[in-house]
Amino acid sequence: MAAHHGCLGPRSEVCAPGDALMGLLDLLRRRLRMEIAWLGRLDGGLLILQGLSGNAQPFGLALGCTIRRDAGVFGRVLAGDLPELIPDTRRNPRTADIISVQDLGIGAYAATPILDTDGNLYGLVGCLHRHPQPSLGDRDIRFLRLLARFLTGYVSDLHRMWEIRSRVWHRVHTLIDSDGLRIHYQPVIDLVAGRTVGVEALTRLPDPRLSTAALFRDAAAAGLGPELETAVIQRALPALHALPDDVRLAVNAAPSTVTGGLVELLLDVGDPSRLVVEITEAEQAYDNPDLVAAVRLLRRHGVLIAIDDLGACYSGLEMLLILRPDVVKVDRVLIKNMSGDPVRRAIVAGITTIARETGCRVVAEGIETRADLTAAREAGIRCGQGYLLGRPTPDPRAACRSPFAFSALTRR
Known part of the structure; x- marks a missing residue:
């Protein structure tokens, strides 16, 4: 052979x-x-x-x-x-x-x-x-x-x-090789101080009609998830030099990406302690010893570990137990209309209690209305992210001085 x-x-x-x-x-x-x-x-x-x-x-x-x-x-x-x-x-x-x-x-x-x-x-x-x-x-x-x-x-x-997945392969690599992946940055706001404490790197496609979520889903099914996510992260990392020293850069990675060479890439950054790795719930592989070891190594170099979209899948509690994250991001499905839904409020209250007891920071995702913002603050959530606070922008500096964030937080 x-x-x-x-x-x-x-x-x-x-x-x-x-x-x-x-x-x-x-x-x-x-x-x-x-x-x-x-x-x-x-x-x-x-x-x-x-x-x-x-x-x-x-x-x-x-x-x-x-x-x-x-x-x-x-x-x-x-x-x-x-x-x-x-x-x-x-x-x-x-x-x-x-x-x-x-x-x-x-x-x-x-x-x-x-x-x-x-x-x-x-x-x-x-x-x-x-x-x-x-x-x-x-x-x-x-x-x-x-x-x-x-x-x-x-x-x-x-x-x-x-054959179907071969076509996906060609589509993904055409995007990667033609520099078709665009990175936009969305601010993460301190809901008390009204300042930007981080920006999350998000992928945008040249054709706004195309679904970014579908692209990543298809790439993962074709075995290209780690390669696509790594390509996105490589394009996002230079923004770290444009951010103020007290603002962290957050990147998204599935467990297979974290164990597939991401550690070396991130530790090669000048100051990895300014990074946040948001581990997604897409793969149920949190008890993988290689993942646990990679998380431990990243944390030793000051990288914060976040669980992304907590509440979107049933595996979130397993992630909490195994990875012991520094940050938990509450999924938008729980934040949306939380002010008028006692079940959502109860679930979010439980998450914030767990976070407080374990020393985690909590970020509310998908804050799009003033009611969402008020409910998040009343739930004791310190940080938030969403269109009300700041839309994604290709300029990382602009993400740090979003006027939407300051006005939304200071007006009552």
Whole structure:
């Protein structure tokens, strides 16, 4: 199995298949006690990796990598020149001299073809390990073949899903590569002092008719969420130099973005203690040890950790327990019409009580009316954000001197 050296890695047609496929690949990897499990679709002379389970970096592989059909282990398996399973490639004379075995460091492999519902060859599913696995045997290859037969009824839907998500990939990367992502900054206001204490970096698209939320949702479904969020953050960070020293810059990141290289990016900023990372509730991965470690490291360098949109999902309390944030942002769905809704007021009162007991700061999102502002202040919320207080603007300096904020806070 030789990765084509034109492999695009994470810049190829990267798409994350559905949870069902990933669950099957996880099962295969654990059952055969291998380091990675993969599924690839044949496209002419290439195999395109459409699914990966495990850490593929040591093998130089990534979702979307293209592997030449006429080179390495996998082509010979398809041709019948190699068996579907070899527990020790270095001792087996048929594989010891194959360049891909040496280049990728393959110590053991298992691979078998997948057919589509018409009986045509779709691709391959298999596993790799860097070290020999002498315990692999006939029972393991029988399990692999069984799983391949099960996947026959799934690959047609997988292919359609892949094509749809490939289009998403191209759309996202067109925006990134053409500098089509615009950053606007919205002030976060101290509701008592009436001054700007922070600005949040928000994404805007060149065509205002397009939905930013839909773009991020589609990117996450295509496995591009971390890349898109990181690109946005990279564009936002230079604004830090334009802000007053006492104003923080807040950026949004899903857990997978935080653990995917964001720490290094943020710690390379001159003064990371002026940053806030707002972790979204979009992914339920808060008990991931890597996320907890990343949050701990960021906090050691003075970065504040915020939970974004608290109250929008049921996982907010889990985030509070695991991440112990410095800031909680109450979702606009709770703030809107809170003044006339005792249920909303009770929920917000509970959040502010928890925050007070744990030393968190609270920010009310979506303050759009004077009634929202009054209700937030009466609930004991110190900071707020919303169109009444200041609209997003491409100029970070302008966000710090929003006239909307001061007049809204001082008039009774």
